[in-house]
Amino acid sequence: MAAIFDAISEPIARRVTAGLAKIGGVLRSHAWKGAGAAGVTPTQGQALGLLREAPDGMRLAELAGMLGISAPTASEAVTSLVQKGLAVKAPGPDRRSIALLLTAAGEDLADRTRDWPDFLAQAVDSLEPREQADLLRCLVKVIRALQLHGDVPQQRMCVTCRYFHPFAHADGAAPHHCAYVDAPFGDRHLRLACAEHEEAPADAQASLWQRFAGKAA
Ligand code: SF4
Known part of the structure; x- marks a missing residue:
């Protein structure tokens, strides 16, 4: 009987994408x-x-790279943060490059502005703990797939980390x-x-990904 719904439904990937797009619109x-x-x-921000x-x-x-924007656009954003006293440019570890650092005011504002998606965190909180873990795992897989296609910049995720050992323990x-x-x-x-x-x-990274993505917890 499910075949009837298969015939009259949009492919699931499209409906999931439509749901994500709705959430993206609200986030924006x-x-x-x-x-x-x-x-x-x-x-x-x-x-x-x-x-x-x-x-x-x-x-x-x-x-x-992490913002997924051009260097000139990032430079404009940073210049504005420096002018507002929220960030400073300091010598990098090799003394030849420049490192961007937050000032105390920048850290304070970052702590306050990162609260803005709380409305979404509350919605996610309504899921069961297992559902939250499944959603997080699925999001990691989707973000990684986007990275591999060059659609989002590299992120500091466990699945690309040298310290990560997926499924190293028998504990489910x-x-x-x-x-x-x-x-x-x-x-x-x-x-x-x-x-x-x-x-x-x-x-x-390729072997980490294979081990992580190829086996459900
Ligand atoms: S494996 Fe450990 S160090 Fe690496 S990203 Fe995950 S929590 Fe951080």
Whole structure:
């Protein structure tokens, strides 16, 4: 009988995409409200959030890559943050490059502006814990697929981290292992933007991905 619905339904990938697009639209409108109230544009707000997660600073090219925007556009956003006293340019670790760092005021604003998607967190909170972990795992897989197609920049996710060992443990609730923390963890703990993330070499990333994506928790 399900064949009747197969025949009269749009492919599921299209309906999931339509749902994500609806959520994206709501996020965009809230982002304008949240960022506007804080006196920064949404791009500047996103830059603040990323710099907040990089206590040792970040180079402009890296920031532009993570925001998925051109270097000149990122430079404009950073110049504005510097003029507002929210960020500073300091010598990088090699002394030849420039690292972008938040000032105390920038850190404070980043902490306040990252609360704006709380409305969505409350909606996600209405899911069962298992559903939340499944959703997080599915989001990681979709974001990784987008990365592999070059549609989103590289993120500091567990699935590309040299410390990540997927399905290293028999424990179904915590099958993965983080060698940085040296502890097991489950899908519900997967990071999308981890400050301790270190990029695994390309061939290691491919095998990590195969092990992670090819086996359900
Ligand atoms: S260091 Fe961070 S990104 Fe890497 S495996 Fe551990 S928790 Fe995940």
